[in-house]
Amino acid sequence: MPEVLFPLDSQKSFTEQEKLGHNRWHPEIPPVATVKPGDSFRVECREWFDGAIRNDDSAEDIRDAPLNSVHTLSGPFSVKGAKPGDLLIVDILDIGPIPQEEGPLAGQGWGYTGIFAQNNGGGFLTEQFPDAYKAIWDFSGQTATSRHIxxxxxxxxxxxxxxxxxxxxxxxxxxxxxxxxxIATDPQRVPPLALPPEPDSAILGGVPGGEFSRVSSEAARTAPPRENGGNQDIKNLTKGSRVFYPVFVEGGKLSVGDLHFSQGDGEITFCGAIEMGGYIDLHVDIIPGGMETYGVSENAIFMPGRTDPQYSEWLAFSGTSVTLEGEQRYLDSQLAYQRAILHAIDYLTTFGYTPEQAYLLLGAAPIEGRFSGVVDIPNSCATVYIPTEIFDFEVRPTADGPTQVSGGMPVPTAANPAL
Structure with missing residues (x-):
């Protein structure tokens, strides 16, 4: 096993650990360790809410999830010799849940998927699903099952x-x-258009106390993907992947977190993956001057791993850029994907699933989302592919009609407070 450069004790909170990570982006957050090109090392990661979400049958924890505190990131790690303009090569050697542990933390044998309340983050279909919902998933080896779906x-x-x-x-x-x-174009929007710097609940690693107030007022939230990679939520960054990150500061200062046991394309419920804590083994190297050499001025490029489950049969649903009210939009691929997801949800409800169960399933299972046609005015066409092998019953249309699912228990919910 590679050397553990960022250990975590499951009995302690994120801020009580031997090494302090961070939950904001800022160039002045000092590295927790320095590695050399060619080094391999292990990083332990806490689930993104640091244990605020529980393995129970209530969704109040999802409704009240402390968004100011995310994400709990392990790092940064400085790579000796990395300079602005280089490309940092990061290989994912191994990754998994918290090893050999069962307990109350996500990653200790279980994980969760959540639909966020509209006034606390929302989701891809927040207008259709404004309340909070949660599904717990149990892990058995590489397999996930849920008492709620x-x-x-x-x-x-x-x-x-x-x-x-x-x-x-x-x-x-x-x-x-x-x-x-x-944000200034619609400052009162719910959910907001973006998240500005927020000193409340900021964790800044080893930033000195005298600089904490200034840095926390400048540091960027970790919610969106940006030029540095960040919260890209790419389900194909599995074991065996190689990622090429732009370097903007001396040492690169690589950080990692927000591990997922599984996810569908788009992480559509916002907390749409199966969230967990765990470990990740990394190998790093440098391409000097690689940003200019390969035209990578912004955003990472990557080579996906080859350990994905191999599904051979899919059931696909399409959508076009027409709103639920019948309004035509011009080549709106985002809207088209929403409509494809809604069509898939409608279909799954004919088998006895509630719309919320279907939505949570599409966020967690390894569905494929595709922009299938983006040139034929005025309608974009987007599609969502669901692997049929994930179901324990015949999910394809047949002359016998849809099988009705049984067992399980209702998806936990918590009503959205008044906006």
């Missing part, structure tokens, strides 16, 4: 939802300016 089991595509390098001071200013300008 009967009749399905699938092999997890374990991956980090979030990994990236630190921004430069100039890049951080760019993020804050453009996202602040967006």
């Amino acid at each position: 009967p009749g399905v089991s699938f092999t997890g595509m374990v991956h980090p939802g979030l990994m990236g390098t630190a921004p430069s001071a100039d890049l951080l200013k760019t993020w804050n300016k453009r996202e602040g300008d967006l």
Whole structure:
């Protein structure tokens, strides 16, 4: 096993650990360790809410989830010799839940998927699903099953939802300016258009106390993907993947967290993956001057691993860029994907699933989302592919009609407080 450079004790909170991670992006957060090109090492990661979500049959914890505190990131790790303009090569050697542990933390034999309340994050279909819901998934080897969504089991595509390098001071200013300008167009929107810097609940690693107030007022939230990689939620970043990250500061300052046991394309419920804590083994190297050499001025590029479950049969649903009210939109691929997801939800309800069960399933299972047609005005066409092998029953249309699922228990819910 590689050396553990960021250990976590499951009996302690994230801020009580031997090494302190962070939950904001800022170039002045100092590294927790320095590695050399060619090194391999293990990083332990806490579930993104640091244990706030429980293995129970209530969704009040999802409704009240402390968004100001996410994500709990392990790092940063400085790579000796990495300079701005380089590409940092990161290989995912291994990844999984918390080894040899069962207990109250996500990753200790279980994980969860949540639909967030509209006034606390929302989701891809927040107008249709404004309340909070939760599904608990149990792990058996590589397989996930849920007492809240009967009749399905699938092999997890374990991956980090979030990994990236630190921004430069100039890049951080760019993020804050453009996202602040967006917020200003509709500052009262629920959910908000973007998340500005927020000192409340900020964790900044080893930033000195005298600088904490300034840095926390500048540091960017970790919610969106950006030029540094960040919260990309790419389900194919599995074991065996190689990622090429732009380097913006000396040492690169690589951080990682938000591990997922499985996820469908889009992480559509916002907490749409099966969230967990666990470990990830990494190998790093450098391509000097790689950003200019390969035209990578922003955003990571990657080579996916080859350990994905191999499904051979799919049931696909399509959608076009027409709203539920019948309004035509011009080549709106985002809307088309929403409609494809809604069509899949409608279909699954004919088998006895509630809409919430179907929505949670599509967020957690390894569905494939595709922009299938983006040129034929005025309608984009998006599709969602569901592997039929994940169901314990015949899910394809037949002359006998849909089988009715049985067993399981209701999906926990918590009503959305008044907006």
